[in-house]
Amino acid sequence: MKQSIVRSIEGLYEDRTLELVRIAIRKGFKPIDIFNWLQVGMERVGKLYETSDYFIADLIFAGIIFQEAMELEELVAFNNAAPEKTIGKMLLLSVFGDCHDIGKNIFGSFSRTAGFEIIDIGTDVPMETVVDAAEKNKPDIIALSGMQQETLYEMRAIVCELINRGIRDDFKIIIGGAVIDEKAGQIVGADFATKDVTLGVDKCKLWMLEKSGN
Numbered sequence: 001m002k003q004s005i006v007r008s009i010e011g012l013y014e015d016r017t018l019e020l021v022r023i024a025i026r027k028g029f030k031p032i033d034i035f036n037w038l039q040v041g042m043e044r045v046g047k048l049y050e051t052s053d054y055f056i057a058d059l060i061f062a063g064i065i066f067q068e069a070m071e072l073e074e075l076v077a078f079n080n081a082a083p084e085k086t087i088g089k090m091l092l093l094s095v096f097g098d099c100h101d102i103g104k105n106i107f108g109s110f111s112r113t114a115g116f117e118i119i120d121i122g123t124d125v126p127m128e129t130v131v132d133a134a135e136k137n138k139p140d141i142i143a144l145s146g147m148q149q150e151t152l153y154e155m156r157a158i159v160c161e162l163i164n165r166g167i168r169d170d171f172k173i174i175i176g177g178a179v180i181d182e183k184a185g186q187i188v189g190a191d192f193a194t195k196d197v198t199l200g201v202d203k204c205k206l207w208m209l210e211k212s213g214n
């Protein structure tokens with residue numbers, strides 16, 4: 001089942017991918033596994049784009065198929081389960097120069113399900129807008145998404161501006177996205193860096209527990 005779904009989205013087969021996802025759900029595969037397989041397929045699409053076998057239109061189409069799959073009734077339920085209580089406030093965005101939003105939205109959905117109030121200020125957000133929003137909304141956590149190498153410098157600029165305004169330590173900062181690893185976290189000066197959505201949400205939950213003294 002995994003290989004069929006990965007290959008289907010890699011090959012940009014829209015109807016087939018959606019049908020396979022429905023079958024996988026009917027067969028009782030876990031939504032989280034199906035989601036991971038779709039993501040592997042997307043990574044392969046990215047590789048094919050890198051080698052010029054695919055073009056920008058193919059990236060766009062892959063994004064559409066992925067979103068359609070995530071909007072299938074059964075996966076929507078998994079993605080948008082209602083939280084029992086609010087545990088904290090999170091400012092979420094894709095940094096300046098980055099219009100990728102699928103991963104950001106997924107991290108937002110998972111965090112909302114975990115109990116966070118999400119203030120999503122969108123994609124391609126200029127540094128000043130981010131820092132102004134942080135000052136205004138006073139979130140517990142600032143979550144930055146970035147899918148391209150250059151986005152690291154934007155993330156770094158946000159952290160520097162928070163330092164300049166003397167408010168860096170008022171927030172925990174988590175960064176994520178396809179190009180993010182521990183080293184990226186050090187470059188940016190974030191509190192945590194991961195491309196793993198579950199690990200990211202767990203860390204945010206832990207911060208809230210620490211903050212409340214538990």
Ligand code: B12
Pocket residue numbers: 039042043044045046047049050056059060062063066097098099100101102103104106107143144145146147148149150174175176177178179194195196197200201
């Ligand atoms: C679909 C796609 C697009 C779509 C985006 C549609 C949309 N609405 O988002 C479109 C066509 C618009 C696009 C445009 C471009 N893209 Co593009 N795109 C992709 C592709 C194929 C899939 C991305 C995706 O949605 N994956 C599925 C989601 C679920 O995964 P994800 O985004 O990684 O998110 C997960 C984690 O990273 C994490 N996560 C994400 N955010 C956060 C935040 C936090 C806080 C945490 C903890 C976790 C987290 O959780 C998510 C769930 O697991 C990737 C390939 C890849 N390897 O990812 C290239 C890719 C990201 N794109 C790339 C490029 C180059 C571009 C363009 C510059 C192309 C161009 N020449 O115009 C433009 C960028 C324009 C811009 N200003 O941003 C490159 C980036 C290379 C680099 N390393 O710098 C990639 C890697 C492709 C490649 N291999 O070359 N793209």
